[in-house]
Amino acid sequence: MHTFNPADSHDFPLLARQVSGLLEGERDLVANAAQFAAFVYEAIPDLNWAGFYFARPDKAGPGQELLVGPFQGRVACARIPFGRGVCGSAAQERRTIVVADVHAFAGHIACDSASNAEIVIPLLKDGALFGVFDIDSPTLDRFSDAERIGLEAMVAAFLDATDMA
Ligand code: SME
Numbered sequence: 001m002h003t004f005n006p007a008d009s010h011d012f013p014l015l016a017r018q019v020s021g022l023l024e025g026e027r028d029l030v031a032n033a034a035q036f037a038a039f040v041y042e043a044i045p046d047l048n049w050a051g052f053y054f055a056r057p058d059k060a061g062p063g064q065e066l067l068v069g070p071f072q073g074r075v076a077c078a079r080i081p082f083g084r085g086v087c088g089s090a091a092q093e094r095r096t097i098v099v100a101d102v103h104a105f106a107g108h109i110a111c112d113s114a115s116n117a118e119i120v121i122p123l124l125k126d127g128a129l130f131g132v133f134d135i136d137s138p139t140l141d142r143f144s145d146a147e148r149i150g151l152e153a154m155v156a157a158f159l160d161a162t163d164m165a
Contacts, residue, residue: 016154016156019039022035024161030070033052033069048136048137049111049112050133052123053068053132054130055091055129066081066087086118098143100143102117105118112136117141117142
């Protein structure tokens, strides 16, 4: 049951348009990812981490793993195997995962002890997975379904504006 959401009143269509405007004229992945992470961190209240993990060849095996990219917040784990933690699960299952209480999520990877809730959105474009966008909040049950949809629209605007490969 969702209990707290200061951003429910946010105009997410406007925020998605602002993402398009912010990134207009630049399609570079690192530049746009850095700008997008900073914009989300500033525009959405009550967050303690917002940033990218990109799918990269697994250093130890034949598959892929997640490697940290541009973000705002405290230093984080650099590499996360597919299937591990909230980020690795979202990447493997190719779907958004919303976690109301990270301490109740089996396998959650704690990077910042201040994090209590999390949403991880896969970066999917033309059927290919490029990684995930991860957002953490210190507030339990922080992300409502309306926010999930709004944040997915912001990520979609980022994907539209950026050359991913
Ligand atoms: N909590 C994440 C790890 C990344 S940090 O939150 C930045 C997870 O369980 O995948």
